[in-house]
Amino acid sequence: MTDGIELTRDGDVARLTLARPAKMNAISYEMWSAIPGLVADVEADAAVKVLVLAGEGEHFSAGADIGEFRDLRSTPEGVATYDKAVDAAVDALAGMSKPSIAMIRGNCIGGGCQLSVACDMRFAEPEARFGITPAKLGIVYHFESTRLLTELVGPAQARYLLLSGNLVGASRAREIGLVTDVFDDLEAQTGEFAATLCSRSQTSVRGMNRIIGKIAAGTTEPDAEIDALRDEAARGEDYAEGVAAFLERRRPRFTYR
Structure with a gap:
């Protein structure tokens, strides 16, 4: 150290x-x-x-x-x-x-x-x-x-x-x-x-954090990385769990780390 x-x-x-x-x-x-x-x-x-x-x-x-x-x-x-x-x-x-x-x-x-x-x-x-x-x-x-x-x-x-x-x-x-x-x-x-922050979907938190950083650095339109982040999220376990929790009126149990 x-x-x-x-x-x-x-x-x-x-x-x-x-x-x-x-x-x-x-x-x-x-x-x-x-x-x-x-x-x-x-x-x-x-x-x-x-x-x-x-x-x-x-x-x-x-x-x-x-x-x-x-x-x-x-x-x-x-x-x-x-x-x-x-x-x-x-x-x-x-x-x-x-x-x-x-x-x-x-x-x-x-x-x-x-x-x-x-x-x-x-x-x-x-x-x-x-x-x-x-x-x-x-x-x-x-x-x-x-x-x-x-x-x-x-x-x-x-x-x-x-x-x-x-x-x-x-x-x-x-x-x-x-x-x-x-x-x-x-x-x-x-x-x-x-x-x-820890309680939220880490798929969402990290994906959006990355996109915000790209926008701040000058990106003006979606690129391949942004498209991939959104596509992976749509196919991911956190999305399925988040929708299910909302419909069942319970707290989501996100698993992605």
């Missing part, structure tokens, strides 16, 4: 925890590099239906560990290598078929916000703060992360966040679409929503 990041499972839900509380869960190069493999483990684990991304302690993450930058980002080659690890982590989260939830306490800044935006949903406590700060470091933000952010909040708010580097509170983040919802009891209410 890589220092500073932990993967655990509780029933149907996996939790990926940024675990450097003494440094407000600042993300090291090794942590960035470990994320794709851990996400692949979640995708491959048939017992897992939902991934929750969280930070240990009072904060989600203060961002990338800038203390490493003089050594790891001191040359163009070093920048390229470091950015490749960041991009791979973002792509792994954004490309998941299983739904992902960022559960956010305290500060969610820089690379921490970057990871949260790569998740499907972001739930925050009322005291959480958000900011994306490349303009404070002379960095031009990653293309894919800029696309994901712009998709969430629109060009004007993406410019506000990226060009100013200003922080916004949870209520403002929800207003602009950066946060899905704000919960007073973050742990319990996030757990309840994860349980709801």
Whole structure:
């Protein structure tokens, strides 16, 4: 296991925890590099239906560990290598078929916000703060992360966040679409929503999650993959069970994992 990041499972839900509380869960190069493999483990684990991304302690993450930058980002080659690890982590989260939830306490800044935006949903406590700060470091933000952010909040708010580097509170983040919802009891209410996702047809959840991702990436018409997802669902056990449960007025017992 890589220092500073932990993967655990509780029933149907996996939790990926940024675990450097003494440094407000600042993300090291090794942590960035470990994320794709851990996400692949979640995708491959048939017992897992939902991934929750969280930070240990009072904060989600203060961002990338800038203390490493003089050594790891001191040359163009070093920048390229470091950015490749960041991009791979973002792509792994954004490309998941299983739904992902960022559960956010305290500060969610820089690379921490970057990871949260790569998740499907972001739930925050009322005291959480958000900011994306490349303009404070002379960095031009990653293309894919800029696309994901712009998709969430629109060009004007993406410019506000990226060009100013200003922080916004949870209520403002929800207003602009950066946060899905704000919960007073973050742990319990996030757990309840994860349980709801786990109770639904996983054929539906993963198929629709994939189609939404393709639309966000620019797909404008059904393609062979989309047609196959819908055809397989129509022929699948979950569809037969869902219709039968509705007609019999009972809860469905979905079996697909």
